[in-house]
Amino acid sequence: MSDTPRQITLQEWDDRYESVPTGGVPQPAYGGPLGRHVADGDTRLLKLRFDNSPAALRLWNFLLTEEDRLRAARAGGKKLVGTMKDLGTVPVMAYSLDNLVAFYPDGAWWIPCVMEVNSGLLQIADSLGIDESFCPVRAMLGAFVTEAHFPIPDLLTCSVGATCDDFSAIAQRLNGLGYPILWWEIPHRRCPEEEEETVPLPGGFAAPRCQIEFVKAELERVRIALQDLAGRSLDDEALARGIARANRVRGLLAELRSVVFTATPCPMPALEMLIAEMLAIHFCSNQEETIAVVQDLLDEANRRVAAGVGYSSAEAARVFWVNPVADLRAMNLLEDCGGRICGTEYLFAHALDPIPLDVPPLEALARMALADPMVGSAVDRATRIVAEIRRFGAEAVIVSRIPGASHCALEGEIIGEIVRAKCGVPVLEIEVPPLTDAVYPSLRTRLEALVETVVNRRSR
Numbered sequence: 001m002s003d004t005p006r007q008i009t010l011q012e013w014d015d016r017y018e019s020v021p022t023g024g025v026p027q028p029a030y031g032g033p034l035g036r037h038v039a040d041g042d043t044r045l046l047k048l049r050f051d052n053s054p055a056a057l058r059l060w061n062f063l064l065t066e067e068d069r070l071r072a073a074r075a076g077g078k079k080l081v082g083t084m085k086d087l088g089t090v091p092v093m094a095y096s097l098d099n100l101v102a103f104y105p106d107g108a109w110w111i112p113c114v115m116e117v118n119s120g121l122l123q124i125a126d127s128l129g130i131d132e133s134f135c136p137v138r139a140m141l142g143a144f145v146t147e148a149h150f151p152i153p154d155l156l157t158c159s160v161g162a163t164c165d166d167f168s169a170i171a172q173r174l175n176g177l178g179y180p181i182l183w184w185e186i187p188h189r190r191c192p193e194e195e196e197e198t199v200p201l202p203g204g205f206a207a208p209r210c211q212i213e214f215v216k217a218e219l220e221r222v223r224i225a226l227q228d229l230a231g232r233s234l235d236d237e238a239l240a241r242g243i244a245r246a247n248r249v250r251g252l253l254a255e256l257r258s259v260v261f262t263a264t265p266c267p268m269p270a271l272e273m274l275i276a277e278m279l280a281i282h283f284c285s286n287q288e289e290t291i292a293v294v295q296d297l298l299d300e301a302n303r304r305v306a307a308g309v310g311y312s313s314a315e316a317a318r319v320f321w322v323n324p325v326a327d328l329r330a331m332n333l334l335e336d337c338g339g340r341i342c343g344t345e346y347l348f349a350h351a352l353d354p355i356p357l358d359v360p361p362l363e364a365l366a367r368m369a370l371a372d373p374m375v376g377s378a379v380d381r382a383t384r385i386v387a388e389i390r391r392f393g394a395e396a397v398i399v400s401r402i403p404g405a406s407h408c409a410l411e412g413e414i415i416g417e418i419v420r421a422k423c424g425v426p427v428l429e430i431e432v433p434p435l436t437d438a439v440y441p442s443l444r445t446r447l448e449a450l451v452e453t454v455v456n457r458r459s460r
């Protein structure tokens with residue numbers, strides 16, 4: 001059994017590391033004091049506050065050792081697949097073969113935050129003509145050039161078509177620098193016409209049959225490339241096994257989200273929940289370990305719920321959060337201001353939905369890819385958010401804009417209008433840069449005002 005839930009600093013974690021009761025949670029080979037990651041340059045950790053459970057320690061160590069895992073996988077003879085932009089589809093296919101390891105070079109998105117802009121990646125992107133008018137994913141270019149953050153993959157895939165302008169431009173620049181990319185197209189999801197066959201998608205959307213067939217054909221090309229790389233067959237049986245493992249991760253995360261977003265007090269902080277949700281996309285380069293890490297978090301959350309302990313007071317404002325934050329510290333701030341998370345949509349809702357099991361594997365993956373909130377309209381996205389707000393009883397919505405992100409210019413306004421009209425809850429739009437330090441006081445004021453609004457509305 002772990003301590004009473006508390007958010008602690010990195011220094012506190014390191015001070016208590018040797019004496020921490022693990023509550024039966026084994027700390028794996030990649031475990032150790034969190035402070036060692038600061039020596040690697042991850043200085044933002046010094047400004048964060050962490051959940052004090054062994055399960056959270058395991059989560060953070062898992063996240064922060066991905067690069068080591070990738071290098072070890074290559075040294076062990078496995079092939080690396082850099083999957084770009086689709087956020088959850090191609091990794092399911094790659095992990096269906098046990099000699100492939102997939103990861104998202106897009107994950108460099110967070111390097112400017114975690115290394116407090118000391119990595120030089122943004123300057124490299126600048127020098128390549130990708131300046132701050134692009135979203136922080138431009139750090140990926142610098143990561144390729146320096147090779148200091150992840151090994152260069154043996155195969156690079158990237159979804160195109162209905163993707164953001166930022167990523168299209170940056171991936172094309174990468175291609176121009178001499179990194180070959182297997183492009184596969186995902187069309188903009190549209191409603192079926194009256195005479196068209198309608199195919200239901202995970203998450204409640206629908207698409208015409210012709211779009212499913214198109215994406216299936218695109219994924220067939222990806223399948224061939226993966227099996228060529230692996231030197232073994234990626235047949236339907238292998239894909240079905242891969243889908244079952246991905247669904248195991250998604251099922252655990254669904255349970256964790258449900259427990260955490262509905263319990264009072266809230267049993268797990270917003271920051272650890274954000275990191276946990278991200279595991280659904282790429283499994284942090286080890287699918288089995290992802291299952292173990294999320295299971296630990298779920299067990300811890302359930303223990304806390306049973307003991308009636310957690311972070312928030314009964315009065316905490318129940319907030320639904322839209323978009324991932326470029327600065328992880330913003331998640332700590334929500335709780336400091338008297339809020340708690342009751343629902344999220346971090347741009348990859350389709351990676352959390354169970355993949356259909358009643359259709360052939362490639363069709364199931366095509367349906368899942370077309371359920372991506374970013375390949376449909378902002379109205380679609382808002383519709384799904386409204387359903388989740390109602391499900392988790394959120395009392396307010398925060399839409400966090402990503403600096404430079406092309407989709408953020410107007411999308412927040414559309415989502416805000418629909419959410420206000422349908423749910424009648426306040427919506428706050430904020431911009432969260434990779435380092436919020438300069439705007440921290442004003443961000444705090446705005447979040448506090450939102451929490452105050454929520455509390456005042458209750459007494460009406």
Ligand code: SF4
Nearest residue numbers: 135137164166405406
């Ligand atoms: S613009 Fe948005 S969707 Fe595109 S890479 Fe940046 S954060 Fe991701």
